[in-house]
Amino acid sequence: EVTLVESGGTLVQPGGSLRLSCVGSGFVGFGFSSRGISWVRQLPGKADEWLGTINANGSTYYRDEFTKGRFAISSDNAKNTVYLHMNSLTPDDAAVYICAAARTRGSWCLSHRRYEYESWGQGAQVTVSS
Numbered sequence: 466e467v468t469l470v471e472s473g474g475t476l477v478q479p480g481g482s483l484r485l486s487c488v489g490s491g492f493v494g495f496g497f498s499s500r501g502i503s504w505v506r507q508l509p510g511k512a513d514e515w516l517g518t519i520n521a522n523g524s525t526y527y528r529d530e531f532t533k534g535r536f537a538i539s540s541d542n543a544k545n546t547v548y549l550h551m552n553s554l555t556p557d558d559a560a561v562y563i564c565a566a567a568r569t570r571g572s573w574c575l576s577h578r579r580y581e582y583e584s585w586g587q588g589a590q591v592t593v594s595s
Contacts, residue, residue: 467489467492467566469487469585470487470488470490470587471562471587471588472485472488473589474562474588474589475591477591478594479555480553481554481593482550482551483551484548484550485548486546486548487504487548489566489584490545499571500521500567500570500571501518501519502538502565502566502573503565503566503574503576503582504518504538505562505565505577506562507563513577514528515577517532517536518538518574519538521570521571526575535551535553535554536552549564554593555593556593556594561588562588562589562590562591563585563588565579565585565586566582
């Protein structure tokens with residue numbers, strides 16, 4: 466069974482930083498590191514937002530320049546882990562952060578839609594408050 470598990474969600478003060486981790490397991494045929502991994506967030510009362518994606522070559526894509534300036538995605542293939550580094554957090558960043566794996570080898574997905582991914586994590590809650 467393909468599984469993605471996020472961790473690192475917590476309460477952080479405005480202006481603070483946080484790193485989320487996404488660990489993948491159960492991939493058969495081709496591994497976790499051979500496909501793109503995306504980060505999506507679920508905001509209270511709003512539509513899901515795609516934040517960014519890292520592909521198998523390590524190239525990254527972000528929602529917009531504002532996101533790119535505050536968030537960064539990196540990977541450690543030896544650990545089957547993708548990270549989301551977040552800086553300058555504001556209360557508007559409070560959300561459930563989810564990682565998702567693309568369906569096919571060498572592909573990546575730039576979408577907030579769950580059905581477009583093969584696997585979708587359970588999410589990590591991030592709260593930003595003083």
